[in-house]
Amino acid sequence: MSGGRFRELIKKYGKVAIGVHVTISAASITGLYVAIRNNVDVEAILEKFHMAAASEKDTATADPTAAPESAPKNRTAQLAATAGGAFTLALLCNKALIPVRVPITLALTPPIARFLARRKIIKTGV
Numbered sequence: 001m002s003g004g005r006f007r008e009l010i011k012k013y014g015k016v017a018i019g020v021h022v023t024i025s026a027a028s029i030t031g032l033y034v035a036i037r038n039n040v041d042v043e044a045i046l047e048k049f050h051m052a053a054a055s056e057k058d059t060a061t062a063d064p065t066a067a068p069e070s071a072p073k074n075r076t077a078q079l080a081a082t083a084g085g086a087f088t089l090a091l092l093c094n095k096a097l098i099p100v101r102v103p104i105t106l107a108l109t110p111p112i113a114r115f116l117a118r119r120k121i122i123k124t125g126v
Contacts, residue, residue, distance in 0.1 A: 021105045032090035
């Protein structure tokens with residue numbers, strides 16, 4: 001689908017396309033890292049898009065008379081508590097957002113290449 005168009009874009013615009021894509025990826029990773037470190041409620045966002053991991057019915061205990069234990073910590077929250085874990089989660093989310101980032105790259109590369117060519121920053125006549 002967009003993989004072929006992305007390859008064509010790389011052939012046509014070369015370094016500019018790679019630079020645009022790397023810049024978009026870096027901005028995405030940075031934004032995701034800041035959001036994760038600031039305790040964005042990922043579960044609520046997933047529920048908003050109807051992609052919740054497990055419903056409350058699924059997580060209920062089999063024995064309702066059992067003494068309530070302390071709430072088990074979410075593994076994602078545990079990972080996000082550490083700097084390395086937050087960065088890893090940001091990278092994983094960035095990887096999941098490839099279907100969003102590639103069309104942005106496809107849309108932004110031609111105007112940026114024209115701008116750079118007009119300013120004589122790049123030598124190709126785009």
